[in-house]
Amino acid sequence: MQIFLPIAEVSVNAFTLVGLGGLVGLMSGLFGVGGGFLITPLLFFIGIPPAIAVATGANQVVASSVSGVLAHVKRKTVDFRMGGVLLAGGLIGSWLGVWVFNLLQSAGQVDLVVQLCYVVFLGLIGMMMLQESIRALRRSKNATYRRRLHQHMWVHRWPVKMKFRASGLYISVFPPLLVGLAVGVLAAIMGVGGGFIMVPAMIYLLGVPTKVVVGTSLFQIIFVTAFTTVMHAVSYNTVDIMLALLLIVGGVVGAQVGTTLGARLRAEQLRILLALLVLLVCGKLALDLVLRPDELYSITSGIE
């Protein structure tokens, strides 16, 4: 069934979009990533103009994150206080990021910087996670090793300490604030919610337990992507509500299935899966940059 999108001005298959939304929703529920880093390239691939893909992707991520976070709230795996601190940093960060984005745009080459950002960050995070989770899996197989409640790292010695009960942490507010800020900057430049950076940062930098990470990250992503959606709609008119609705229909169902599935799988296995997925996307993007493209020319609308 073909459907014509009013803002994107293209006609696409409605079932393809619902399926796409479902796939990304599944990721969202399973891993706590918003799925922006997957949905945006997938939308390019089916012929949606880049600006519209980014803005509408953000809108879709709001829906799947709301759906996912509600399931986590039920299971009491959201640390609202931690989420609030991260969000405060995130909003400042995304404001900064938009400013940097505009600088890049006036200098040209914004596509390249975005792509390079993807390759570098996805590569680093994917490798880190894969290494960590394989080690963790080996340890738990030996069964003699008992993991400490949380590890003390250098970030835990900073001042202005705060209790994060749901995470079982008593740490300074600055590390989560800075993590939120850094993720906000990157999210605005890369046009994603930032979950794929947030999740590992929370696990490895802040020492938040994996169970709480997913719900808390989703909670923070809702607000960052909601902010992004309205910004895009107001300043560039690039949110396509029809496209968003179709993605959402698939996405919310996918998110629910993902959350249920996630409760049954083991945290280490989940992390290996996410790490492999991140590396896969990274590898594809890196190849696109290095290999000679089939078509050297590209068309962008408008002139400077």
Add this chain to the structure above:
Amino acid sequence: MRRIAAFLLALSFCGATNAQSPDTGTGQTEGEAVPVYPVTVFPPSPESEDKEQRGERVVAGLSQDSVGITARYDRMDILIYGAIKREAPIPSGSLDVIVTVEAPSRPLTIWRKERKAGIWINSEKVEIGAAPGFYAVASSAPLDEILQPDWDRRYRISLPLALRAYAGQIAVKDAVPFTEALIRIRESNGLYRLDEGAVKLVDQTLFRADVRLPANLIEGDYKTRIFLLRDGKVIDVYRAPIEVRKVGLERWLYRLAFDQPLVYGLMSLAVAVFAGWGASAAFRKLRRV
């Protein structure tokens, strides 16, 4: 009465000027919404045309003169049909018909990637002031056999000529590969099309052509031109507009997005939040049952 006389005068004046400088591509005649009579139907002035060919004219119609884009819009065929009107017997020489359908033009930039420090990045660009978003040429025989180059240039019929002027200074040595790439990319997307032989001509009198409009249609006033050719020369042109507009829900959403962006953005958010909450609630119910 005086007004009608003035109107007729204006028309004949247009006809005369049109015969001398047939088409600069963006003449005022095309800007009019719905011309009562396509101006170029008036006989070209005798100086510029052969006497024996003066008698042949195109009369044509379209299956649709407006296209409404609804949510269910997909590709659409427009049938262009017509006849060649003449009062004298059929003259000798080959007779051919070319039909073009053209979407409104927009400016664009063509980039070329280059390898720098191991990665492929956009380096050189050429800016085009106006290129049609969609352009289809249908003809009764291969273009190079039926259309002389100078007539092609005059009416900007073939694809490369349909692209209008470059915008600003060209920084590259050779801009031709860039425009070729534009045509190549848009041809593979189905936006630019050359269908040689798609115009069916019967007994040198009746003709028809089906032109398929693409799935990703842009709004605006499309132009249809029908060229009648004798021995490679254009002897008559018929023009008709096709109005392409979004309708219904499509129109409402589009207007809201541009007139009330904040309302539209918040509405998009509300839809997202509601859908997320709804799915969560529904799944909880499902699990309990």
